[in-house]
Amino acid sequence: MARSRRSVLASLAAAAGLSGCSGVVERLPDDGSALEERVRTAAEAAGDQVDGRDPPTEPFDEATRERASETGRQIRDSVVVLETDRRRGTGWAVGDGQIVTNAHVVLGAPSMSVETFDETTGTAERVGYYEDMRPDLALLETDVSVPTLSLGDSADLEYGDPLITVGHPGRLGKWLITLGRFYRRPRGIDWLLSTVPVQQGNSGGPLVTLDGDVVGVVSGSTTGGDRPDFSKNDTAFTELPETEGETTAVPEGTLEESLSEWR
Structure with a gap:
């Protein structure tokens, strides 16, 4: 669509x-x-x-x-920490070497550090995002390997x-x-x-x-x-x-x- x-x-x-x-x-x-x-x-x-229903409790x-x-x-082996010296967010693997996160996580940050659950570290480069955050999505490529969800x-x-x-x-x-x-x-x-x-x-x-x-x-x-x-x-x-x-x-x-x- x-x-x-x-x-x-x-x-x-x-x-x-x-x-x-x-x-x-x-x-x-x-x-x-x-x-x-x-x-x-x-x-x-x-x-x-x-329909007026309250949140389920x-x-x-x-x-x-x-x-x-x-x-x-x-699934947590597929989830990574994305971090710069000023912010931290979450990402997860959507393909081989590909990490999804929010656009607002990568604003002003073309690259970020990556940490996996087993404490492997690396870097991720921003390859796609919406600067206007419509929608609030971004895609990064990374040099670390994590299972795809x-x-x-x-x-x-x-x-x-x-x-x-x-x-x-x-x-x-x-x-x-x-x-x-x-x-x-x-x-x-x-x-x-x-x-x-x-x-x-x-x-x-x-x-x-x-x-x-x-x-x-x-x-x-x-x-x-x-x-x-x-x-x-x-x-x-x-x-x-x-x-x-x-x-x-x-x-x-x-x-x-x-x-x-x-x-």
């Missing part, structure tokens, strides 16, 4: 994603508070267009928690379906597995909304079903405070300190369109 599919509000979706990368907002050319207000207004307008049974933890452990179909998601991500939320650590539920896909904004807990640093991470298929790229997160380091924990967290609101993600269909332009 052509780029015309992207919503006129996609720029606001991208702006929301800016809060998901550690230390990015204060370095934007525009005023961050003004951007956040525009995003809130757009999100509220989108919320008025759905049903607790997870032990079997689902165990499966989420298992899936998270399986498969893409699923977000159209198959139903309200309340379990979803996970693996990423590097702020000061909480690296390769944290978090578990939540699919909420909705609001009209007018190219988002998937879920209750998967994320914070600064999760930007660019994969939004994954319990089968291990990627259905989105995490783009929005909330800010947390100083907390203990939970790096490489083997269980799936269902909440993180000081998180609020919903997590936004760019759908995998939009990612596929972008990859067809860059490859």
Whole structure:
């Protein structure tokens, strides 16, 4: 599908994603508070267009928690830390030597350092991204090898379906597995909304079903405070300190369109 599919509000979706990368907002050319207000207004307008259901809050049974933890452990070898001296984000392998992340993670950074779960390090070069963050996606090529994740179909998601991500939320650590539920896909904004807990640093991470298929790229997160380091924990967290609101993600269909332009 052509780029015309992207919503006129996609720029606001991208702006929301800016809060998901550690230390990015204060370095934007525009005023961050003004951007956040525009995003809130757009999100509220989108919320008025759905059926009025609240975000799903049903607790997870032990079997689902165990499966989420298992899936998270399986996919985290494909998830990397992307970092410069001023910011950190998350990426994941979509092909041999190819890493997906958010456009706002790579803004002003044509190259970034890469760290894998087994602590292999290398570099990644930006080969495709949208400077206007419409959509908030980027592709990098790297000299490190990590397993590729498969893409699923977000159209198959139903309200309340379990979803996970693996990423590097702020000061909480690296390769944290978090578990939540699919909420909705609001009209007018190219988002998937879920209750998967994320914070600064999760930007660019994969939004994954319990089968291990990627259905989105995490783009929005909330800010947390100083907390203990939970790096490489083997269980799936269902909440993180000081998180609020919903997590936004760019759908995998939009990612596929972008990859067809860059490859």
